[in-house]
Amino acid sequence: MMDNATTSAFAAPHDRCEGKLNLIGLDLSELTVVLSAQGLEKFRARQVWSWIYCRGVREFRLMTTLAKPIREMLAAHFTLERPTVSLYQQSEDGTQKWLVKMTDSHEVECVHIPEQDRGALCVSSQVGCTMTCRFCHTGTQRLVRNLSASEIVAQVMLARDYLKDWPEPGQDKDVRTGGKPGYNDEDDSTRALTNIVMMGMGEPLYNYENVSKALRIIMNSEGIAIGKRRITLSTSGVVPMIKRCGEELGVNLAISLHAVTDELRDQIVPLNRKYPIKELLQACRDYPGVSNARRITFEYIMLKGINDSVADAKQLMRLLRDIPAKINLIPFNPWPSAPFECSEWSTIVKFSDILNAGGYASPIRTPRGRDIMAACGQLKSASQKLSAVDRAEIDRLIAEKEAAQGLKS
Ligand code: SAH
Ligand code: SF4
Numbered sequence: 001m002m003d004n005a006t007t008s009a010f011a012a013p014h015d016r017c018e019g020k021l022n023l024i025g026l027d028l029s030e031l032t033v034v035l036s037a038q039g040l041e042k043f044r045a046r047q048v049w050s051w052i053y054c055r056g057v058r059e060f061r062l063m064t065t066l067a068k069p070i071r072e073m074l075a076a077h078f079t080l081e082r083p084t085v086s087l088y089q090q091s092e093d094g095t096q097k098w099l100v101k102m103t104d105s106h107e108v109e110c111v112h113i114p115e116q117d118r119g120a121l122c123v124s125s126q127v128g129c130t131m132t133c134r135f136c137h138t139g140t141q142r143l144v145r146n147l148s149a150s151e152i153v154a155q156v157m158l159a160r161d162y163l164k165d166w167p168e169p170g171q172d173k174d175v176r177t178g179g180k181p182g183y184n185d186e187d188d189s190t191r192a193l194t195n196i197v198m199m200g201m202g203e204p205l206y207n208y209e210n211v212s213k214a215l216r217i218i219m220n221s222e223g224i225a226i227g228k229r230r231i232t233l234s235t236s237g238v239v240p241m242i243k244r245c246g247e248e249l250g251v252n253l254a255i256s257l258h259a260v261t262d263e264l265r266d267q268i269v270p271l272n273r274k275y276p277i278k279e280l281l282q283a284c285r286d287y288p289g290v291s292n293a294r295r296i297t298f299e300y301i302m303l304k305g306i307n308d309s310v311a312d313a314k315q316l317m318r319l320l321r322d323i324p325a326k327i328n329l330i331p332f333n334p335w336p337s338a339p340f341e342c343s344e345w346s347t348i349v350k351f352s353d354i355l356n357a358g359g360y361a362s363p364i365r366t367p368r369g370r371d372i373m374a375a376c377g378q379l380k381s382a383s384q385k386l387s388a389v390d391r392a393e394i395d396r397l398i399a400e401k402e403a404a405q406g407l408k409s
Pocket of ligand 2: 138200
């Protein structure tokens with residue numbers, strides 16, 4: 001019999017459903033320990049792992065390579081339950097959004113953005129965000145907690161369920177290699193979900209332990225198998241964690257830069273008061289594995305009259321001159337009571353032309369899913385949307401959060 005200490009060592013309290021431990025989010029060695037506590041041999045853990053992450057089964061009775069009594073034992077002690085979906089929306093452009101409710105009723109949003117030959121899932125790392133970037137709806141959310149590794153991986157599982165993106169036998173490696181089931185990271189022509197962007201709600205580097213554990217599970221080539229080159233982690237600039245992220249995970253890095261002077265960045269990305277632009281850019285230069293073939297993406301939100309001048313564009317190029325960089329211009333996505341407007345389209349194009357002439361690829365990010373409030377920076381759980389539309393209240397909240405983080409200048 002497994003004692004509670006064995007299971008609680010690996011999981012947050014909300015990773016239980018009706019007293020049963022959710023196996024989603026355990027890494028293979030933890031799964032092995034948990035199952036061996038139930039008397040199962042090591043190779044059984046690999047079999048269960050494969051059913052969970054290659055096939056996406058949601059019920060133990062479907063794990064047909066296991067004897068019936070083992071399946072019954074698993075069902076008695078464990079669960080593969082996905083979080084509940086409180087709201088599901090589909091945009092006219094094909095973008096899908098799930099408002100995902102965790103077992104403790106906290107909610108996060110998760111967005112699938114399909115493209116011609118691929119599809120990215122925008123995954124949340126926290127309920128809300130402790131950062132208070134002035135242009136971001138998530139930053140105005142009162143409630144904040146870290147998501148567990150289980151809850152992060154579960155977003156991918158759930159999206160795959162909805163997208164019917166689990167391979168059928170015969171559609172995957174079974175055929176191509178005669179080997180193990182599941183997708184193959186090199187050949188994903190049949191997948192709906194090929195890329196992961198950690199750009200949903202929350203600051204992933206403020207929940208590094210859980211994010212890194214979840215990403216390792218997602219990257220595991222014997223499971224979901226989305227490789228590090230297909231994963232991008234976006235940060236507002238938690239400098240001390242950037243190196244670790246590169247060394248341990250090796251995923252693509254995106255930096256939410258948004259301003260070219262500390263004076264402005266201090267205001268719109270308050271974390272800058274702790275880690276100013278110079279330190280942030282040095283961490284980028286030092287990012288393990290960065291090269292011209294693997295550039296860092298700098299995200300730059302276009303705010304009318306704030307950061308969108310010709311001088312800003314030129315200064316941006318000067319700042320990035322010795323960093324293998326690409327620049328992503330993001331038209332500001334509005335939300336109720338937001339204190340900014342999006343730059344004029346002609347201004348964005350002009351800004352982009354200057355960068356292009358300076359040798360930077362600087363695509364303008366087409367907003368996706370705006371009609372369902374699924375675009376960058378619009379995410380905020382529905383229950384909170386109703387309450388926090390008052391600007392004064394938002395300002396009060398931001399002041400509170402900044403004080404809590406010691407960011408008040
Ligand atoms: N916390 C991380 C990742 C989530 S935000 C970060 O800040 O990088 C993902 C991206 O959306 C960031 O570049 C963020 O600055 C941007 N963003 C936030 N609010 C936005 C808005 N209203 N319109 C457009 N982009 C926004
Ligand atoms: Fe948090 Fe990113 Fe939004 Fe800033 S932009 S408040 S770091 S989610």
